[in-house]
Amino acid sequence: DTEVTQTPKHLVMGMTNKKSLKCEQHMGHRAMYWYKQKAKKPPELMFVYSYEKLSINESVPSRFSPECPNSSLLNLHLHALQPEDSALYLCASSQGRTSGPRGSYEQYFGPGTRLTVT
Amino acid sequence: GDSVTQMEGPVTLSEEAFLTINCTYTATGYPSLFWYVQYPGEGLQLLLKATKADDKGSNKGFEATYRKETTSFHLEKGSVQVSDSAVYFCALRGAGFQKLVFGTGTRLLVSP
Numbered sequence: 001d002t003e004v005t006q007t008p009k010h011l012v013m014g015m016t017n018k019k020s021l022k023c024e025q026h027m028g029h030r031a032m033y034w035y036k037q038k039a040k041k042p043p044e045l046m047f048v049y050s051y052e053k054l055s056i057n058e059s060v061p062s063r064f065s066p067e068c069p070n071s072s073l074l075n076l077h078l079h080a081l082q083p084e085d086s087a088l089y090l091c092a093s094s095q096g097r098t099s100g101p102r103g104s105y106e107q108y109f110g111p112g113t114r115l116t117v118t
Numbered sequence: 119g120d121s122v123t124q125m126e127g128p129v130t131l132s133e134e135a136f137l138t139i140n141c142t143y144t145a146t147g148y149p150s151l152f153w154y155v156q157y158p159g160e161g162l163q164l165l166l167k168a169t170k171a172d173d174k175g176s177n178k179g180f181e182a183t184y185r186k187e188t189t190s191f192h193l194e195k196g197s198v199q200v201s202d203s204a205v206y207f208c209a210l211r212g213a214g215f216q217k218l219v220f221g222t223g224t225r226l227l228v229s230p
Contacts, residue, residue: 031216036127042207042220107218109162
């Protein structure tokens with residue numbers, strides 16, 4: 001099973017709202033990722049969690065707040081977003097090793113949450 | 119830094135035509151290489167992968183060979199179907215890194 005699930009599928013929020021995106025995987029992966037994808041562009045990395053610790057923050061504005069409650073779950077808390085934050089938000093997971101014997105450590109993506117900020 | 123270059127799209131083909139989508143990369147060491155496919159309104163699906171030179175990844179009739187001498191990982195399929203219409207992303211993962219570096223994506227349109 002290579003499934004990553006994301007909820008909700010669609011989200012519309014105002015600029016003063018607080019909402020959360022949720023991601024879950026049961027593949028035993030120890031690295032989880034948040035990406036932002038604008039139309040006709042490749043995904044842009046936002047955050048990486050490795051073994052439940054934040055390992056990469058790609059200078060993302062503080063109105064995006066990630067959380068990794070356990071090795072299977074990843075949340076993205078949203079607050080005071082701007083209309084330009086409207087995008088498809090993708091979660092991904094992979095094996096957690098970043099050194100040692102080389103492997104592909106391919107990332108598996110969820111279906112995404114389509115976010116619209118009004 | 120590492121980078122991936124893909125051919126501009128859209129690529130427009132008739133059903134049963136031969137497909138090639140070019141991908142070249144720049145990276146230090148020995149990256150792992152991937153092709154992902156994104157159907158309209160969906161997330162990315164891993165299509166195939168290769169981890170070392172001369173490896174051939176294959177899946178669902180698609181193939182790509184890791185060519186270190188030409189730093190390429192071109193995607194091919196012998197006979198495309200309408201259902202193959204999607205955006206295809208070439209990507210690399212540098213050794214020891216968690217980041218994926220994506221190409222810009224190539225849209226494939228297959229008509230009946």
